[in-house]
Amino acid sequence: MAESVNVIGAGLVGCLAAIALAKRDFEVTLFDYRQDPRLETTKDRNLRSINLAISARGITSLEFVDEQISQRVLKNMIPMRGRMIHDLAGNQESQDYGLFGECINSIDRSVLNNNLLDEVDRFSNIHVKFGHKLSRVDFSREKQTCVFTTDAKEQKSYDADFVVGCDGAYSTTRSQMQREVRMDYSQEYIDCCYIELYIPPAETQDATFGSFVMSPNHLHIWPRHNFMLIALANGDGSFTSTFFGPWSLVESLDSRTKIEEFLKCNFSDALDVMGHKNAVDAFERNPRGALMCVECKPYHVDQGRAIILGDAAHSMVPFYGQGMNCGFEDVKVLMRLLDAHPQDRAAVFAEYSLNRHEDLVSIIKLAKDNYKEMSHGVTSRLYLIRKKLDTLLGKWLKDKWLPLYTMVSFKADIPYHKAILTEQRQKRILAYIQAVILATLPIGGLGLYKIIRKTLKNYRK
């Protein structure tokens, strides 16, 4: 008889995990405490970030699970080939993400989630139960008993051979596992609040951008050092814009006048396309989100009884646009292990915990660091020179020199921790080249050229 699994959370990662397990003939029950988000009557939808950036790791993981499903669920992505930096005067400057035109992609979170749920419905061995909030898990050798509170406030129990927790940053699966396992765990809030704003479609068709008021193929950034605004395009011509800034700053903007003054002073071109009144209304009324990182280890309960994936295992700040991508990659990594050892789930889960940790802490760190880069780095002359040099070397040396952004966003075959190691080595070389340039400026161009050539020749070997 097929083994049974309870997947907790029908968000992005839970749906993908359910499909991947169903394809391996497990009998899957997928639970979510919310109602079906596809129903008109559902009010409590997942409201975190309207759109998301999906890149190589997310896409290749979807393809790994099922190529056709991947094509269907990723139908309406909008490619973004670079950052568009908006300065205080409203000038825009494009900075490409990839060496050869590679793009990350803007995708609507709820469309993606709903599409994945439609795919889940195609499987006769996945049973979906909405309105079921996990409250307890009793682990035993034979069966894992998951206890839920339903919308009707009833307690219901469902047994399964094992549990896969994909219930997000505040995971109940994780906290229940902590009763069973000596799990290291940390949660850290960063001093940054986010507020979602909205840029409507153009009133009349723009000659260059059609129904968009600015380029849809860029991730727009208004970097203002210790705070910033960003915007990602939606399929209907609108943009979802997000403000990020310290809590004390947001709390100090305690009147409409102060908010309007602040927005006018720092983001005047954005304010024009949002509409002054709408922007102030949104800033004043929309929820203020907190941002945090969660790290833990191990990710499983022994004897193959439970495992956590996605934000439940590694919540990260959104600045690299990797949270969901990494969660999808979790599914791929776990399935590869299961395919290699289908009869030994205990060993698979243990190996997953052991090998995945290094990559997960790496991307959590990279995500934190990227706030500085987006809000400040992109405006610094030194950063721009280094980026130019990095790009030049990347284009010249091909896959012998890979900028960090390329490794993280476009090279799914390079584990996050290896991307950091490679970047550290390249950074040392870049610093050396920079020092050489500065030191040899007085000597003249020829000497400089020879030294750089020699350095790169050695590196190429």
Ligand SMILES: Cc1cc2nc3c(=O)[nH]c(=O)nc-3n(C[C@H](O)[C@H](O)[C@H](O)COP(=O)(O)OP(=O)(O)OC[C@H]3O[C@@H](n4cnc5c(N)ncnc54)[C@H](O)[C@@H]3O)c2cc1C
């Ligand atoms: C502002 C912002 C912007 C972001 N942008 C990006 C981006 O551009 N690219 C990217 O890759 N990532 C991004 N992320 C991160 C991304 O949103 C998460 O990594 C992703 O949603 C994680 O998916 P998940 O399925 O693990 O968790 P979730 O999407 O949180 O899904 C968890 C599900 O579990 C359910 N659930 C929770 N508790 C229970 C319970 N007790 N019982 C039953 N069900 C439960 C919830 O209802 C939910 O449906 C962003 C995050 C934020 C906050």
Ligand SMILES: NC(=O)C1=CN([C@@H]2O[C@H](COP(=O)(O)OP(=O)(O)OC[C@H]3O[C@@H](n4cnc5c(N)ncnc54)[C@H](OP(=O)(O)O)[C@@H]3O)[C@@H](O)[C@H]2O)C=CC1
């Ligand atoms: N990395 C980050 O900084 C952030 C990541 N996210 C991601 O987006 C997902 C969706 O977010 P959202 O829709 O708000 O939440 P979720 O749907 O994930 O909330 C699910 C559960 O978390 C509980 N919960 C919510 N806030 C807290 C809290 N502060 N402390 C303890 N438990 C809490 C809720 O409990 P109850 O119903 O009992 O209140 C609910 O059961 C998150 O799960 C997370 O994965 C979201 C925000 C920030």
Ligand SMILES: Nc1ccccc1C(=O)C[C@H](N)C(=O)O
């Ligand atoms: N999706 C996001 C949501 C919030 C903040 C940033 C992003 C990004 O994707 C940033 C992008 N990776 C960048 O480095 O420019």
